[in-house]
Amino acid sequence: MSKLKAIEWVSSKVRIIDQTMLPREEVYLELSDYRDMASAIKEMRIRGAPAIGIAAAYGMALGAQGIEAKSKEDFLVKLRSISETLAATRPTAVNLFWALERMNRVAETGNDVAEIKAALLAEAKRIDAENEEADRKLSSYGAELIKDGFTILTHCNAGALATAGYGTALGVIKAAKRRGKNIHVFAAETRPRLQGARLTAWELKQEDIPFTLITDTMTGHFLSRGKIDCVIVGADRIVANGDVANKIGTYNIAILAMENGVPFYVAAPNSTIDLSLSSGEEIPIEERSPEEVTYFGGVPIAPEGVQVANPAFDITPHRYISAIITEQGVIREPYVESLKKVMK
Amino acid sequence: MSKLKAIEWVSSKVRIIDQTMLPREEVYLELSDYRDMASAIKEMRIRGAPAIGIAAAYGMALGAQGIEAKSKEDFLVKLRSISETLAATRPTAVNLFWALERMNRVAETGNDVAEIKAALLAEAKRIDAENEEADRKLSSYGAELIKDGFTILTHCNAGALATAGYGTALGVIKAAKRRGKNIHVFAAETRPRLQGARLTAWELKQEDIPFTLITDTMTGHFLSRGKIDCVIVGADRIVANGDVANKIGTYNIAILAMENGVPFYVAAPNSTIDLSLSSGEEIPIEERSPEEVTYFGGVPIAPEGVQVANPAFDITPHRYISAIITEQGVIREPYVESLKKVMK
Numbered sequence: 251m252s253k254l255k256a257i258e259w260v261s262s263k264v265r266i267i268d269q270t271m272l273p274r275e276e277v278y279l280e281l282s283d284y285r286d287m288a289s290a291i292k293e294m295r296i297r298g299a300p301a302i303g304i305a306a307a308y309g310m311a312l313g314a315q316g317i318e319a320k321s322k323e324d325f326l327v328k329l330r331s332i333s334e335t336l337a338a339t340r341p342t343a344v345n346l347f348w349a350l351e352r353m354n355r356v357a358e359t360g361n362d363v364a365e366i367k368a369a370l371l372a373e374a375k376r377i378d379a380e381n382e383e384a385d386r387k388l389s390s391y392g393a394e395l396i397k398d399g400f401t402i403l404t405h406c407n408a409g410a411l412a413t414a415g416y417g418t419a420l421g422v423i424k425a426a427k428r429r430g431k432n433i434h435v436f437a438a439e440t441r442p443r444l445q446g447a448r449l450t451a452w453e454l455k456q457e458d459i460p461f462t463l464i465t466d467t468m469t470g471h472f473l474s475r476g477k478i479d480c481v482i483v484g485a486d487r488i489v490a491n492g493d494v495a496n497k498i499g500t501y502n503i504a505i506l507a508m509e510n511g512v513p514f515y516v517a518a519p520n521s522t523i524d525l526s527l528s529s530g531e532e533i534p535i536e537e538r539s540p541e542e543v544t545y546f547g548g549v550p551i552a553p554e555g556v557q558v559a560n561p562a563f564d565i566t567p568h569r570y571i572s573a574i575i576t577e578q579g580v581i582r583e584p585y586v587e588s589l590k591k592v593m594k
Numbered sequence: 595m596s597k598l599k600a601i602e603w604v605s606s607k608v609r610i611i612d613q614t615m616l617p618r619e620e621v622y623l624e625l626s627d628y629r630d631m632a633s634a635i636k637e638m639r640i641r642g643a644p645a646i647g648i649a650a651a652y653g654m655a656l657g658a659q660g661i662e663a664k665s666k667e668d669f670l671v672k673l674r675s676i677s678e679t680l681a682a683t684r685p686t687a688v689n690l691f692w693a694l695e696r697m698n699r700v701a702e703t704g705n706d707v708a709e710i711k712a713a714l715l716a717e718a719k720r721i722d723a724e725n726e727e728a729d730r731k732l733s734s735y736g737a738e739l740i741k742d743g744f745t746i747l748t749h750c751n752a753g754a755l756a757t758a759g760y761g762t763a764l765g766v767i768k769a770a771k772r773r774g775k776n777i778h779v780f781a782a783e784t785r786p787r788l789q790g791a792r793l794t795a796w797e798l799k800q801e802d803i804p805f806t807l808i809t810d811t812m813t814g815h816f817l818s819r820g821k822i823d824c825v826i827v828g829a830d831r832i833v834a835n836g837d838v839a840n841k842i843g844t845y846n847i848a849i850l851a852m853e854n855g856v857p858f859y860v861a862a863p864n865s866t867i868d869l870s871l872s873s874g875e876e877i878p879i880e881e882r883s884p885e886e887v888t889y890f891g892g893v894p895i896a897p898e899g900v901q902v903a904n905p906a907f908d909i910t911p912h913r914y915i916s917a918i919i920t921e922q923g924v925i926r927e928p929y930v931e932s933l934k935k936v937m938k
Binding site for chain 2: 273274436439440441442444447448451452455460461462463464465466467468469470471472474497498499501502505506509543544546547549550551552553556557558559560561564565
């Protein structure tokens with residue numbers, strides 16, 4: 251695959267690949283209403299923190315296109331409501347709020363409605379392009395951590411599908427491969443939504459990177475047997491002290507890696523860093539529908555009516571994180587300082 | 595449910611509940627050929643270390659019934675081949691080999707074929723009854739560890755379905771509940787075969803024990819948030835130094851429990867203890883079919899032809915085990931001594 255765009259602006263519409271249908275079918279959706287974009291984010295047709303940020307930005311551009319307003323003030327009121335709809339989709343990934351904030355700021359600085367509409371689209375495209383550039387940079391820095399012959403464990407999907415088109419954790423893996431390093435990946439399937447089995451496996455296959463698919467229950471087994479040289483995951487939010495919110499199950503792997511002396515890396519662009527929160531405990535954790543756990547392709551896997559918990563993310567405390575890979579370079583403890591430096 | 599028997603001798607046949615069909619359907623199978631019993635064990639229609647031991651014993655009794663032999667020697671040759679077929683089904687749970695050894699020993703001490711056949715059936719029934727008695731005893735000892743108000747995490751299924759009818763890890767939980775303790779269970783779904791979601795959830799529901807079903811990726815999240823007071827799991831083999839083979843994913847939970855200061859208990863009868871091996875590294879780990887990981891109710895969840903690993907068990911080193919609950923009482927480190935004492 252030369253280039254996969256999970257999300258793209260195409261002649262006044264946004265084209266996304268429906269990630270709920272992968273790997274069985276490659277279905278593309280063309281969205282022209284910001285409400286459809288909000289639904290697509292909620293239903294995880296588009297997912298991954300950076301991609302959600304880009305989706306929110308394009309969602310704002312779509313919404314702006316449709317606004318009929320006589321004054322800038324009227325326009326901004328209507329745009330605010332669009333922004334609120336998009337903000338209410340998913341609470342954990344900070345990229346969503348970061349992108350909306352950028353878009354709202356741009357809107358306020360425009361002179362008239364037509365100018366603001368154009369500026370919003372330009373800003374969304376800029377967010378998209380900057381994200382891709384950031385991924386390429388961080389992937390290049392991260393590739394230095396991957397030695398020839400390494401086996402790398404990853405969780406969920408932090409690849410092209412989750413981003414502007416290159417990937418964070420998977421971007422690092424791709425970059426290492428492209429430098430001719432002989433690598434092997436272990437992909438954890440990542441219940442309940444199986445992003446590892448469905449999406450990461452699909453991307454790795456297309457990139458011709460050799461890999462082994464495992465269930466989440468097997469991560470410790472392979473870590474304890476010395477089969478894994480490092481772990482790399484993405485992030486949904488990194489706060490001031492270096493604590494990381496990422497897909498549920500990330501914390502398990504971080505502890506298992508630490509216990510077995512295996513480095514645990516987090517790869518994420520600056521747009522995922524949120525210095526307004528001081529520790530991971532402050533990050534809101536999305537609770538999703540019980541059916542994600544109890545049904546599998548429409549088939550019930552548990553008795554009717556059981557009580558289910560379904561937190562979509564967990565928090566990995568900074569002390570378990572060997573390094574954070576950003577577009578400014580690879581940073582380490584003390585994160586309070588190194589993150590501040592990166593965000594300057 | 596007053597009494598659930600996963601396996602039972604009923605007028606010259608063995609009746610089992612087909613555990614691959616639960617919780618959607620309660621299908622009972624009547625087996626009259628030992629080869630069907632071997633297939634049922636391999637295909638996990640009957641599973642759980644103690645239940646596999648009982649299944650092997652009844653399999654021998656079934657096989658013996660069908661042997662036509664003129665001499666004791668001829669009979670024993672044919673019985674040996676039946677024993678080998680049953681021994682070749684699954685390598686990890688030691689109860690299988692323990693039961694076959696008992697059955698073979700009984701066969702050798704009989705005088706003539708008719709006497710041996712009767713003795714084999716009697717021995718199989720004794721193994722069944724002794725296992726249930728052991729479960730009741732260990733459950734009673736284990737219940738002392740469960741305080742009123744406890745939330746208990748369990749993995750896989752170590753309940754009535756996995757045993758002679760009471761359970762080991764779930765037996766302890768049931769016994770605590772029957773003593774009037776107010777408890778709550780977290781059941782990990784246990785990929786790939788989902789014994790937690792399918793079987794433990796089904797048993798807990800029937801026992802009216804309140805529980806929350808979670809994916810395996812969520813265990814660390816709830817342990818780290820102080821939501822869990824102790825972990826109890828069963829075992830497939832416990833060796834001389836206290837290392838435990840149990841369903842894949844058990845090791846993950848043991849490490850996560852230790853890291854969060856939560857006690858991790860293993861409940862198992864003596865028939866699961868194998869003092870012939872000195873450490874967990876010597877336990878053979880069954881590798882099962884890739885389709886268990888890549889298909890879900892007949893539906894593929896990963897791209898075609900991906901490489902998969904599927905170890906069915908992992909090893910939890912003894913240093914992570916707070917106590918082992920046996921029918922002789924609750925034992926602790928040093929396990930080399932306490933296990934020897936239990937097995938005297």
